[in-house]
Amino acid sequence: MTKNVIEVEGLTKVFNRGFVAVDHVSFSVKEGEIxxxxxxxxxxxxxxxxxxxxxxxxxxxxxxxxxYDVVKQAGMVRKVIGxxxxxxxxxxxxxxxxxxxxxxxxxxxxxxxxxxxxxxxLELVELTQFKDKRVETYSGGMRRRLELACGxxxxxxxxxxxxPTLGLDVQTRAAIWDYIKRLKEEYGMTLFMTTHYLEEADxxxxxxxxxxxxxxxxxxxxxxxxxxxxxxxxxxxIKEDMDVSELIRSVDNVKEVxxxxxxxxxxxESGEVTAPIIIEVLRRRGYTVTRLSLTEPTLxxxxxxxxxxxxxxxxxxxxxxxxxxxxxRRARSR
Amino acid sequence: xxxxxxxxxxxxxxxxxxxxKKWAKEPIILLMAILQPVIWMGLLGKAxxxxxxxxxxxxSNVNIPDISIPDYGITIPSLLIKQRLxxxxxxxxxxxxxxxxxxxxxxSYMSMGMxxxxxxxxxxxxxxxxxxxxxxxxxxxxxxxxxxxxxxxxSKVLNAxxxxxxxxxxxxxxxxxxxxxxxxxxxxxxxxxxxxxxxxLSVGLSSLFLALALRSTRHETQMAVVNLINMPLMFxxxxxxxxxxxxxxxxxxxxxxxxxxxxxxxxxxxxxxLDASMxxxxxxxxxxxxxxxxxxxxxxxxxxxxx
Numbered sequence: 168m169t170k171n172v173i174e175v176e177g178l179t180k181v182f183n184r185g186f187v188a189v190d191h192v193s194f195s196v197k198e199g200e201i202x203x204x205x206x207x208x209x210x211x212x213x214x215x216x217x218x219x220x221x222x223x224x225x226x227x228x229x230x231x232x233x234x235y236d237v238v239k240q241a242g243m244v245r246k247v248i249g250x251x252x253x254x255x256x257x258x259x260x261x262x263x264x265x266x267x268x269x270x271x272x273x274x275x276x277x278x279x280x281x282x283x284x285x286x287x288x289l290e291l292v293e294l295t296q297f298k299d300k301r302v303e304t305y306s307g308g309m310r311r312r313l314e315l316a317c318g319x320x321x322x323x324x325x326x327x328x329x330x331p332t333l334g335l336d337v338q339t340r341a342a343i344w345d346y347i348k349r350l351k352e353e354y355g356m357t358l359f360m361t362t363h364y365l366e367e368a369d370x371x372x373x374x375x376x377x378x379x380x381x382x383x384x385x386x387x388x389x390x391x392x393x394x395x396x397x398x399x400x401x402x403x404x405i406k407e408d409m410d411v412s413e414l415i416r417s418v419d420n421v422k423e424v425x426x427x428x429x430x431x432x433x434x435x436e437s438g439e440v441t442a443p444i445i446i447e448v449l450r451r452r453g454y455t456v457t458r459l460s461l462t463e464p465t466l467x468x469x470x471x472x473x474x475x476x477x478x479x480x481x482x483x484x485x486x487x488x489x490x491x492x493x494x495x496r497r498a499r500s501r
Numbered sequence: 502x503x504x505x506x507x508x509x510x511x512x513x514x515x516x517x518x519x520x521x522k523k524w525a526k527e528p529i530i531l532l533m534a535i536l537q538p539v540i541w542m543g544l545l546g547k548a549x550x551x552x553x554x555x556x557x558x559x560x561s562n563v564n565i566p567d568i569s570i571p572d573y574g575i576t577i578p579s580l581l582i583k584q585r586l587x588x589x590x591x592x593x594x595x596x597x598x599x600x601x602x603x604x605x606x607x608x609s610y611m612s613m614g615m616x617x618x619x620x621x622x623x624x625x626x627x628x629x630x631x632x633x634x635x636x637x638x639x640x641x642x643x644x645x646x647x648x649x650x651x652x653x654x655x656s657k658v659l660n661a662x663x664x665x666x667x668x669x670x671x672x673x674x675x676x677x678x679x680x681x682x683x684x685x686x687x688x689x690x691x692x693x694x695x696x697x698x699x700x701x702l703s704v705g706l707s708s709l710f711l712a713l714a715l716r717s718t719r720h721e722t723q724m725a726v727v728n729l730i731n732m733p734l735m736f737x738x739x740x741x742x743x744x745x746x747x748x749x750x751x752x753x754x755x756x757x758x759x760x761x762x763x764x765x766x767x768x769x770x771x772x773x774x775l776d777a778s779m780x781x782x783x784x785x786x787x788x789x790x791x792x793x794x795x796x797x798x799x800x801x802x803x804x805x806x807x808x
Contacts, residue, residue: 220645224807245647252645254638260523272515273646275508301526317642327645490636 171195172325172357173202173219177228180214180381188214190381191228196359196374201351203372204361211381212361213253213329219359220250220327232325246274249323251314253330253361254490255497257302263289263313264298270317281320288316292346307498308339315346319354326350328360332367334498344370365464369393377473384473393464397422399438403445404430404458411454418445430458438463512648516656520630521663534664538619538672542612542679549741551607555594557587602743604682609772612676614740616695617764619672620665620702621735625727627661627707628714632723644807654711654802658795661707662700669699673771684772691770694780698770701787702763708791708798715805739764759790 173196180189189211196202217223221241235243271281292312332340377385423434435441569576634640738760766783
């Protein structure tokens with residue numbers, strides 16, 4: 168039986184001005200899994216993580232990491248976790264090597280062990296060549312990798328990643344995903360990550376919790392969540408002016424058909440297989456398909472499904488806004 | 502594994518060295534740190550030339566008529582009177598300077614005040630750097646590690662103190678170059694006293710500024726607060742002018758202002774005759790100030806660093 172590494176029960180954070188950032192959240196993370204917190208900006212992802220890593224005090228509820236309470240045994244929690252924050256916290260004026268060594272100092276790792284481990288980690292994230300260069304000269308992807316190395320310096324049992332690929336380009340993002348997967352395999356760590364990219368949660372996480380307005384609104388594996396959305400959307404137009412809704416509905420895997428402005432909006436499982444079958448069925452009955460499009464579930468649709476709104480005007484503090492801008496600017500540095 | 506015990510000292514040193522490295526790696530900041538005292542001393546110290554006011558030069562345009570005393574049938578030529586008057590004024594001036602400032606040379610007086618001033622302006626950045634660390638996410642990162650919360654605060658305090666001491670050294674060296682008139686009671690051991698006094702005030706002031714910055718997220722606010730505190734602290738003290746010439750109420754403020762005590766200690770250790778009992782009072786006051794404010798800083802950081 169796998170044991171739970173993180174246990175959270177009724178965790179709540181109310182900020183000074185009465186803003187409820189996290190509202191009675193409960194979940195558990197099993198040993199060795201990658202657990203993702205998915206949600207829009209301001210949903211309460213980072214606030215939840217900050218309570219787990221002992222940086223924020225919960226207003227209500229309890230949480231434990233490896234059996235240590237995050238409030239009463241905060242000191243123990245800090246020793247066994249690694250944190251890769253959303254922001255680029257490495258010091259611009261120091262070299263990559265100096266930055267990782269500073270992290271080692273903060274954990275009190277003996278100098279000789281620290282030196283060996285720092286070099287190992289820099290090798291792992293492929294920064295050995297740049298270890299003596301100032302971080303100022305690093306690209307966004309290199310900075311991310313350096314943050315990873317820092318977060319791993321104390322050989323943590325649980326690694327927390329806050330928006331690990333925020334602001335990075337597609338190639339760099341894929342490379343970071345590879346590192347994260349390798350870490351999990353090589354060290355058998357448990358990972359807790361937050362993200363607002365569905366494809367990221369999809370590529371990495373064993374289980375996902377979708378959070379919005381401080382509440383978990385759905386939880387499960389990526390495939391479970393996608394299925395809960397009811398599958399892909401196929402849009403079809405035909406030349407003939409006839410209602411073929413019933414005919415389409417008779418095709419296997421088709422769940423729902425709606426006629427909108429002369430075209431059919433079809434919800435179907437495994438759309439890439441179902442769409443050709445629909446075309447074939449229509450063709451056999453003598454209809455001519457003039458247009459077809461296939462849309463797989465996106466982040467937007469997940470939210471549409473669960474919250475009914477696609478765009479968000481989240482109230483954001485000025486501080487958070489500026490921090491966000493600094494993070495993005497550093498991510499884009501070359 | 503994770504069984505290492507992070508000692509307070511290790512964390513404190515690591516964080517302090519980070520700050521010092523950042524400081525030293527930025528040549529412009531270092532250059533500014535050296536240039537700033539040069540400018541202050543050169544411009545302020547030499548421009549506010551109070552000595553010149555009390556010297557014969559300031560009487561050079563005075564018109565003095567010949568004085569004749571008909572009863573005795575003598576006439577004293579104006580030139581002679583003027584010469585005597587100027588001589589007298591010179592010696593009166595020196596006396597006034599000595600009585601008012603405690604030293605005859607105003608440059609010496611004010612350049613030692615500059616050390617206090619630079620302590621104020623160096624420590625005020627400790628709060629600012631706290632705000633920046635919070636904003637950049639570095640503070641949260643450090644808070645998630647087992648490093649002692651006290652080490653986080655004290656690294657800033659220690660950094661401010663070391664920088665103040667470095668700046669004080671530069672000022673002292675420059676003052677000597679520019680013509681500091683050192684008192685006969687000066688001995689090289691006094692330098693240690695100066696460092697100790699500068700250290701104590703730096704610890705006290707930076708703890709104060711850090712305590713104010715603990716929850717602050719905007720450096721604009723911090724800037725305003727710092728200016729509000731620093732300016733009165735500087736003028737309601739003996740940095741530029743002796744407190745004995747101030748109105749009663751201002752003197753009352755100056756007499757509790759720790760900046761006055763640092764300035765007095767430094768002057769006694771350099772340009773004025775040393776008065777042991779006064780010096781001890783200065784050190785006790787500075788010591789208590791540092792101890793109380795750093796205790797407050799630690800208590801507050803324990804409570805408020807984690808939101």
